[in-house]
Amino acid sequence: MRIVVHGQQAFGKAVLEKLLERGENVVAVCCAPTKEGKPEDPLAELAREKGLPLHQPASWKTPEALELMKSFDADVCMMAYVLLFVPEEVRDAPRYGTFQYHPSLCPEHRGPSSINWPIAMGKTRTGLTIFWPDDGLDEGPIMLQKTCEIGPDETIGDVYFNKLFPMGVDAMIEGLELVKAGVILKHDQRLDDGSYESWFKKANAVVDWSQPVDQVYNIIRAGNPAPGASTTFKGEELGIFDSEKIDGANDGQPGEIVAIDDNGVVVQANGGQIRMKRVRPAGDKKKVPAAEWAQATGLSTGVTLGN
Structure with missing residues (x-):
C-alpha cells in the first residue's frame, strides 16, 4: 500500500519510524515549512535521512497542492499531528482518503488544547481518536478510539508523553491495518456534536x-x-x-x-x-x-x- 505521511514534530517522526520499521511503502512525507532561524522539524530530518521525498508547501489550499497530492498516487494519507488546514479535495486524493490522530475522546475536547482541558476540569479519563477529518475543526467520522486514565497527580506532560503519545502511534498503525483489511469504519457518530475548545492559554x-x-x-x-x-x-x-x-x-x-x-x-x-x-x-x-x-x-x- 502506498502511504503518505503528513505531520510534524516528534509524533509525526514516531509514526514514520514505526512505518519504516514495518517495511511499509512510504511514498512521500509532508510537513510544515521550516521557519527562518528555527531548527528543522524532526519529521523532515528523518525523511531526509531516509532519502524519502519531502514536501513542505506553505499552504494546501492551492491547485498546486492538490496536484502534488495526486502525484503521489497514494492509497492513503496518514495525518500525524497536522496544524495546517488541508481541504477536502486534497484529503480525498488518495484512493482511501485521509485519517488523522487527535488526543482526546472526540467529540469531547475538540480543539488545540485537548489534553489540558480534561485535566483542568478534573476528569479522570481521557483518550485519543483516529478519525476521517472533514472541513470542520476536528470533525468527521470516527474510525477508532482508545482510552486511558488521568492519575490524580498527573500533569499534561505525564498524560501525553507516557500515554497518549505511544498509544497514538500504535493507534495510527491499527488504523492503517483497518484500511488495508477493507474495514473502513465510517460510523454514523460524528465529531461535530461537541463544542470546540480553543487554546488552553x-x-x-x-x-x-x-x-x-x-x-x-x-x-x-x-x-x-x-x-x-x-x-x-x-x-x-x-x-x-x-x-x-x-x-x-x-x-x-x-x-x-x-x-x-x-x-x-x-x-x-x-x-x-x-x-x-x-x-x-x-x-x-x-x-x-x-x-x-x-x-x-x-x-x-x-x-x-x-x-
Missing part, C-alpha cells in the same frame, strides 16, 4: 487561591509543562510547575504562604494547600526548585501570593 492557567484546592491543583497540572500555571509575587508573575496537593489543611488565608522547607513552598487554598515544588520567577527562563527561590528572595511565611 496562560490566561486560563492563572491560579485563584480562593478556589477549592482540587480546582487549583487541576489548573496547575493542566499547565505543566505548558503553558505553565501562574500566580503573582510582589506584583510580578510567578510560574508554577511541579506541585503537590495537601487535602484538608487550613492554616491561613487563600494565597498565604504557610510553610517553607526543603520540599517546597506551601500555599493555602480553599479546603487544602498546594506545595509548590518548582517555579519560574519573573524574567527568568529557567524553572528552579521552589525552596531555592524562597531562599533567594528571603521569602517568609505570612506572605500572600496572587495580590
